[in-house]
Amino acid sequence: MDSGSSGDSVAQAEELVDLRQAYEGAGMQVMLDELDRELIGLKPVKARIREIAALLVVNRARLQVGLQTTPPSLHMSFTGRPGTGKTTVAERMSRILHGLGYVRKGHVVTATRDDLVGQYIGHTAPKTREMLKKAMGGVLFIDEAYYLYRPENERDYGAEAIEILLQVMESNRDDLVVIFAGYKERMDVFYQSNPGLSSRVANHIDFPDYSAAELLAIAQLILAAENYRFSAEATAAFAEYISKRMQLPFFANARSIRNAIDRARMRQANRLFSSIGRPVTKLDLMTIEAEDITASRVFQGELEGLDPSLPLT
Numbered sequence: 001m002d003s004g005s006s007g008d009s010v011a012q013a014e015e016l017v018d019l020r021q022a023y024e025g026a027g028m029q030v031m032l033d034e035l036d037r038e039l040i041g042l043k044p045v046k047a048r049i050r051e052i053a054a055l056l057v058v059n060r061a062r063l064q065v066g067l068q069t070t071p072p073s074l075h076m077s078f079t080g081r082p083g084t085g086k087t088t089v090a091e092r093m094s095r096i097l098h099g100l101g102y103v104r105k106g107h108v109v110t111a112t113r114d115d116l117v118g119q120y121i122g123h124t125a126p127k128t129r130e131m132l133k134k135a136m137g138g139v140l141f142i143d144e145a146y147y148l149y150r151p152e153n154e155r156d157y158g159a160e161a162i163e164i165l166l167q168v169m170e171s172n173r174d175d176l177v178v179i180f181a182g183y184k185e186r187m188d189v190f191y192q193s194n195p196g197l198s199s200r201v202a203n204h205i206d207f208p209d210y211s212a213a214e215l216l217a218i219a220q221l222i223l224a225a226e227n228y229r230f231s232a233e234a235t236a237a238f239a240e241y242i243s244k245r246m247q248l249p250f251f252a253n254a255r256s257i258r259n260a261i262d263r264a265r266m267r268q269a270n271r272l273f274s275s276i277g278r279p280v281t282k283l284d285l286m287t288i289e290a291e292d293i294t295a296s297r298v299f300q301g302e303l304e305g306l307d308p309s310l311p312l313t
Contacts, residue, residue, distance in 0.1 A: 080207030083253030105137035
């Protein structure tokens with residue numbers, strides 16, 4: 001064997017990369033453990049995030065040892081019904097990308113059609129570019145993205161916004177990740193209508209609805225974060241509430257649960273205030289009772305809520 005070959009072998013032997021150390025050194029394990037603690041369920045979503053994180057760690061390791069590597073496409077599609085954790089996961093994803101050095105800032109800018117599309121000629125381009133400028137170095141999260149495309153209206157400017165997004169997604173892929181989100185069926189049609197967009201979105205993640213047991217666990221997390229608790233009877237009542245609420249229209253998963261707890265807190269406050277003649281204990285102030293749950297109109301098969309534009313619970 002000649003000395004040159006021997007030298008190459010030694011050099012290659014020295015180029016060792018500890019992937020676990022790189023993974024943990026970038027804070028991936030801490031962030032993913034937080035995701036497990038803070039988000040109930042969503043096992044397929046969490047598994048896909050771990051796969052993406054592993055890909056990014058390996059890609060960075062390849063660069064460190066001098067292997068020519070094409071940067072992975074990180075633009076994403078999050079599909080699922082409201083309240084399934086899409087916005088929360090987008091925030092965690094941005095932190096992961098920042099930890100691994102794929103974006104400079106790691107922040108999330110949320111946009112809807114109104115933030116991107118103008119109502120007259122010449123208005124859309126500056127609106128879209130302004131939102132992209134705000135998101136640069138992080139993630140642009142576009143909720144209900146299918147509303148950008150309205151083929152039935154020839155005077156609609158959504159197509160212009162999409163064209164600008166496509167240009168920037170390609171030219172700034174090393175400093176911006178765009179996540180399109182919305183109901184799965186509508187998003188499928190959206191991508192079919194925009195082949196250029198579909199080809200640039202490599203990571204499609206579907207967010208399943210929560211089960212009744214998962215929703216009860218989410219309720220317990222929300223209460224604990226606010227220093228509240230259910231009594232044993234209230235726990236049983238809220239489990240029944242969840243079962244009934246899931247059968248009614250406009251159910252928005254965890255969002256509906258949070259709204260229900262907010263109303264239960266209001267009923268608890270009124271109940272405590274009505275007994276103002278006696279002192280209340282710390283436990284009284286913390287505890288949601290069954291009557292604070294069963295007073296909901298959901299137990300009569302009706303919806304609650306004052307604003308019809310918002311998910312009702």
